[in-house]
Amino acid sequence: MITLQRILFLCLLSLSSSAQNYHYYFGNIHSHSSYSDGNKDKASSHAATPADDYRFAKRSQHLDFLGISEHNHSQAGMQRANFSRGLADADAQNEDGRFVAMYGMEFGVISNGGHVVIYGMDKLIGWEQNNYDIFSAKSDYKSLFRILADHSGAFATLAHPAQTDYNHLITTDYDPVADRAVCGVAVSSGPAFSVKTDYSDRPPMSYLSYYKRLLSLGYMVGPTMDHDNHNTTFGRISHNRTVVLARSLSRDSIMAAYRAGRFYASEDWDTEVDFKINGLTMGGYVSGQEVLKISLKVHDPDGDDRTKSIKLLYGKPGSGVIPKVMKTSKDSDVLEWQQSLQPGDAFYYYAEIVQADGDRIYTAPIWAKYN
Template identity: 30%
Template sequence: MCRQHAKWMACTMCIGLLMLAWSTTAAMQADVHVSRPEAKEHSELEATLYVPFRAAAGDRRAQGRSFQVSLAYPDGGQPHRVAWTVTLAGSAPQAAVLQQWSGQDSLGASALDINLHWDGCARARAPPHAACSPAPDGLYQLRLTAIADQGQGNEEVVEQQWQLAVDRGSGVRPHVPAFGMKAGTGPGATPDSPLEASPYRVVYANLHSQTNHSDGGGALAACHGAQEPQTGLFGPLDAYAYAQQHGLDVLMASEHNHMYDGSDGTNGTADPAAALALYRTGLAQAAAYTAGHPGFLALYGMEWGVINQGGHLNIVNSDLLLGWERNVLGELLADVETPKSDYAGLYALMRAQGWIGQFNHPAYAGQFLLDGQPLGYSADGDAVMVLCEVMNTSAFSNNDSETETRRSNYEAACNRALEAGYHVAFSSNQDNHCANWGAAYGNRTAVLVAAGTPLSRDSLFEALRARRVFATMDKHARLLLTANGHLMGERFDNHGPLLLATSFSNDAGRQAAAITLFQGVPGRNGTVTPLSDQPSISLTPAPGPHFYFARLIQDDGNVIWSAPIWVMQGEKTRGEEAQWQERPPVPEKVAADSTANGHTSK
């Protein structure tokens, strides 16, 4: 412990000034925390939408199918009124609505499942008993909007969107070149032109889970939600062994930073030494498991923040515990004081320390506020936030057969972060609170690490900083996006035409059913829009900054998202050049001459 404190004392003067600036805020929060219990974590609206991508065998002609809306509000049985709407429309922006369902329900201690049926007809403006006009073959989008306590000060909004296919046999599936093939850039090259073998290999990770170091580790038979902090049966070593046995290459135990006092609120009698010792134990267990199990990487870190008026993010490589809570003696229950919900200050600290992070299950509105803006941009935040969860399974799933149907989509929030100017890649994790690490579903965060080198903290963090990542709902899938030969995750200058090309493979034999290339403008704070429904396209962008990414839907409905690629087209203004040259910090332990992602690390 002394060694860790010595390390902290050796930090740069900027950190000292940062901590001084935080002192007043932290002191005010300490007074509040000791005198008043805080809202429990996970006391929030949960709303998911299960959408079969294809019609069942008996509905192949009509193409109808049933959907399920699942609603829950774990708040100690307190009643909450939820208004919900499900809208079926075409997949293009401003597409016509085919049908809509809506209702209002009261949620208490029990969850609610609402079953809806669609008969395959387009009925938006037709009388209720009009003859069926079959929906044409194609891709459609089902959107759920659920609002809890509407019109009250604690109103919450959850939006979900999933695609479905109407396919009576007349549709044409896209031909996507096999993974490992990418577009050439020389004369006569086509999107199918093969290049040399990839210098990377794919490892599959779950970068968001809990154990009994916070509110996870619950035995499957009795686990239906978050555990009381530090009461679960299973700890990090159990989690790593389980994840490895279930085929994962990487598991991160991301424990809630404010539960090291054994409380969901603030434990006034907590011993700071015990809290810090538990965090150190987790770090040591991860290192020991990794050393004893070559080929598997065990990570230990923290999920920082609170949901209510905050937002959760993972810090994946901090050896110091951050927090804001104090006991009745005024002793800090952490190594470093970080005021709750002060994201500007946190980002600055992370940047100075070389830490990197992930936006966890981000809400479109009301979280990660900077100057009142949700997912507000800062250069510090852009330098350290490398991932954004685009899809997760239910945090409270006790499914261990990879068939969980409660799945959440955060694509709208991640797109908002990209449009704000963040350079984040998509990730997909399980947020496990029950003892089923990696087994709730087949979703993974897939990372392209350097081939020929052992899987290690260094190799993984280098790949995350380079944003060489894709998010997948299928652990057998691989997806790649290139732009003029540059790999997804890169930032580069371009003049003239730009060739975007994707490649895809699935070891279990699944095929691509649909693919969409998307485009956006970093810093515009606008809307990400579809660019093409083909696996490759050549275009000449307008001068200025752009980003592009691919979303592929398999024939079983599972979705894969590539990392974005950022392109500066043509002439740059000085302001654009300044933002474009922001690069995430690379600690000394990562080779300074690494050029695997197309630019020299700094």
């Protein structure tokens, strides 16, 4: 089900990633300022603009990057001129090497098809008269995905997905254009309207089954965790983070990591996961190799956050069958496994890690095909 174009793209990325030493960066790319419907507490927080919010986020713990993804329509407060102002605020507050500020949009309306978080576009996508730069109808996700797939710098993740969202994406045939446009899906999100800033308001894992279903259909996506902040709580609602593997703490490098699928979803705010197959890290594509050497190592700087279990899961892309557990390691920070493939075999592999305190971590997959 995976397109040749997508395979070639991943193979090129995999060749480059095998020689790279990546760093771990922790952040969130789903949040809002008063330019749409965020900063609802601005009367007390005195934060309203994206610039205010980036300054707040820089003081949050274990937060290397923040993306503000403004709603793209006036019903939620967005005006076309403010999108340009938000991009300028992100540029002004971005500090490569210290903190990455990103600005994007959240396309769509929940009651008409769902929300898509988008970055890498310097023009507002929308449907309202005089309130967009690029037109895409409100509920036409095929059009939206085509726009994103044709824009080389763009990437998108699916926010808090419902079963019927995105023109019934998970109950219709695999769409190669959507696969090129979308790199991730939230496995947990929010609580969107939380006012807590003590890192204690942990959301449920509501969308894990959606992620597994996309993988089974052949989509090459990874898992994210987002806060969807609507108050001035950036980075402080919970310990949940999306963790990216990037060459440097810079906007270009963080965005490249998302596009390449080098990220994972973590309920712990500083756990580092090294997951590789034949030397390629998550998001990679192993092609033409009969024997797969799978290794996973967990490192948590907090001495009391030990690993309770690691599960290696696998599935066949395009089969429609939900992934299954291949190997389990208990009370160890390491899992190693070797698998031999038969000609024509194609699988994806990812890990579920559970810590002793109950925190869960889900990696993006690594894909492999022996041909």
